[in-house]
Structure formats: C-alpha cells, structure tokens
Amino acid sequence: MSFLTIKQVGLLAMPLLAPAVSALALSSWTHEGCHHEPLSHVRALKDKSTSSSGMCAGTCANFCAGYKYFGLEYGSECWCGNELTGGTFKVADNECNMPCSGGSGGAETCGAGDRLDIYVDNTWQAPSSPAEAGPYKHMGCHTEGESGRALNRIGFASDTNTPESCALACAAQPEHYNYAGVEWGKECFCAETIRGGDWAPASECSKPCAGNRKQLCGEGGRLNIYAAVLPAVAAVPRYTHQGCKVDAQHYRLLEFGPRTAADDMTASKCAAFCSAFDYFGVEFGRECFCSDAPTSDLAQVAAPEADCSFPCAGDGLALCGAKSRVNVYQKKAVVNPATVAGRWTYLECGVDVVSSRVLNQAVFHDAAMDLELCAQKCEDFAYFGVEFGKECFCGNTYTGTTAPASDCSKRCVGNDDQLCGAPDRISVYQKTPPA
Secondary structure: OOEEEEEEEOOEEEEEEOOOOOOOOEOOEEEEEEEEOOOOOOOOOOOEEEEOOOOOHHHHHHHOOOOOEEEEEOOOEEEEEOOOOOOOEEEOHHHOOOEOOOOOOOOOEOOEOOEEEEEEEOOOOOOEOOOEEOOEEEEEEEEOOOOOOOOOOEEEEOOOOOHHHHHHHHHHOOOOOOEEEEEOOOEEEEEOOOOOOOEEOHHHOOOEOOOOOOEEOOEOOEEEEEEOOOOEOOOOOOEEEEEEEEOOOOOOOOOOOOEEEOOOOOHHHHHHHOOOOOEEEEEOOOEEEEEOOOOOOHHHHEOOHHHOOOEOOOOOOEEOOEOOEEEEEEEOOOOOOOEEOOOEEEEEEEEOEOOEOOOOOEEEEOOOOOHHHHHHHOOOOOEEEEEOOOEEEEEOOOOOEEOOHHHOOOEEOOEEEEEOOEOOEEEEEEEOOOO
C-alpha cells in the first residue's frame, strides 16, 4: 500500500492509507471499524457525548480521555463509553462514509447516520475502588436505605468528586464523621453510622468518579462506602461473643425472649435490655434479641464472621449483625460462692415442684433478689433456697432430690454474678452451726 497523504491528528502526524477512512492511529487508540447503532434505539456509547462543527478523531479522543471507547457519528458527533451497548454490531467500513466536520478535504470520515467509527484505548484499565481514601478505608458497595439515605447527615455533589476528596470532606466536619460514601459519580455523603440498606456486589458500584475516571464512585442507588475506623466486634463486660450466626425471620435463633429495635442500638444497649437472660444478639444494625437458650446448636448455624458486617446504628464503631445474621453473646459462666454471709454453706442444686415445695415454711419474691437478701429473709430457718432468679424459700428441713449443678443456671435478678436456681430448680444453702 502506498501513502497518499499525511494528516495532523492531535500532536501526531499520521499517514492516511488508501482508502481514506478513519482508521487513524491516535496514540493509544485503535480503530475497531464501523459499527451500527443498536436497533433498539439506544446508543452504542452512552456515557458522554458532544458535537462540533470542527469534529475529528483527535478532538473526540481528547474529549473521551479516560473512557475505553469513543465513537464518531454523522460527521460531527462524538460519543464516549466504557462498554458497547448490547445490540451494537459491526458493518462494512465503507458504511461510515461521512466526512468529519473538522476534517480537511473529506480525507477523514466520522461515521454516518446510525453508524459509528469506533475506537478503543489499548491502555485502558477498568476503574477500581482504592483500598484507602485519605484516612478512610474502603468497606464495599452498599445500597441506599429503604426510607432514606444510608449516610444521612450531609451530602453534596462535585464535578471533582473522588473517594479521597469525599473522605477528607467528611473528616473535616466538626463531627468528624466516621463514614464517607461516593455515589453516582459526583455525589458525596457523610454520617456517623450506616442506616438501612445492605451490602451489594462490588459489580453494582460501577460508575467512574467525576474527578478521576480511574476510580469508582458508586452508581444510582449504590455507594462505595469508606470508614475512618472499621467497625469490629464489641467487647461487652460479663459476656463472651459466640460469633456470627445465621438467623431466620420465621423462627429466630434467640426466639424465647423479648426483642427490641432502636436507631441508637449498640451491643452494650442490647446487653442491658437482655440483662435477665443468658444470651443476647444484635442484628441488622438496630435489632436486639434475648433468650435463655438458642433454638439451634450454635455450631450448626455458624456463619463467616465477615457476614456480620452492619455497623451498630447507635455508634457505627461496633458490628451488629446483618440481614439474617446475628452477633450472639453469652453471659460468662458464674459459680456461686461456697458460703454466703459467713453463716450459710452451699448444699446443692435440687429439684422443686410447685405442688410440693422442698422448702415450704416461708416464701418471698423480690425484684432485687440475690443470695444475701434471701439469706437475710431466712435468718430464722435452717435452710434457704433461691429459684427462678427472684424467688426465695425458707425451711427447717430439706428433703429434695439432687439435680445436676448446671441445671441451676438462672442468674439472680438482683445480682447478675450469682445464680438463683432455674424453673423447677432450687439453689439450696444450709446454715452453718455456730462454732
């Protein structure tokens, strides 16, 4: 083939080969041929566009810098995008036969009606989410809340938006917001915790940032969320974290106890709410469940710890389960003292029944019941026993049947570090004779 002419494109002088079509070598761009717009009447390239009476390949390449593709159409139109819309198909090069409006003597063509000269950038790399944005760390892609913004304190839009600029803006607020989220390319949101929504696949946050097309800034209804302090499992005094567990709405893992939900929920707040129970669990950021026992073996419903990824609604710094995932806590084991008030010695855990009490000479109920209070109430008797957390029985004779010590597992309502029997189980103490 012989060179017919030399055409200036941008900063590069490129030879035009016969026939004179738009397959010009534009730095890193390669001509992919002539393509037909989809017959469904959507654009092949739809991320960005412009038109000009001075359009040529170099002009369009500059305009679409940062995109994977650009396309020239109808002589004066320039279209950009990172993917070709489904239904776009290749046709013969001679169907792209309209001279570029900014060309010289018709040597360079810029598509035609419903036809595009498509170019691809050989150096293009798919945009990604940086692991860090200023002092913040990337957590993942997240949906917006069902009834409001997932990050609902402040928000703004900027044509220079990036994860870092958004994170720095959130950190600069007087509240020093822990969470920053970028959405729809140019939007930035800040909050102290995440409210509503759910984690989504990374592929759903695919919008390049307005300020840096090599980075991702969410999508419509999707945010890339960053945290200054990544939430972690909370340490709760007198409780042991049992891990992240699978939960089901129709039959809760912690089914047999009260439950609550609050926008200021934390693990400690849930522990206080469930103080009369051996287990509590936090779920979906704001939900709290109590029970004296789980409905399933915890080992059988174990979930990956990463599944419990929702920050607690109350502080944003600790983890409170997720959708159908619950962080379960169990009270640490308690061993009753061998002696109480210096004069009473632990005897055993005994079987008791309502119809025939094993200590039947006096009975007391008190919302502040503990071992010392029952010992005081039974001062004039030889035995005292505590049952069901808040019941106290006295007697001078004891004829009960021994039960396993582990059966007396109900904590005293007045002292969470003591055991006061259980349903139909009584912790029995005997008065020590004076020396």
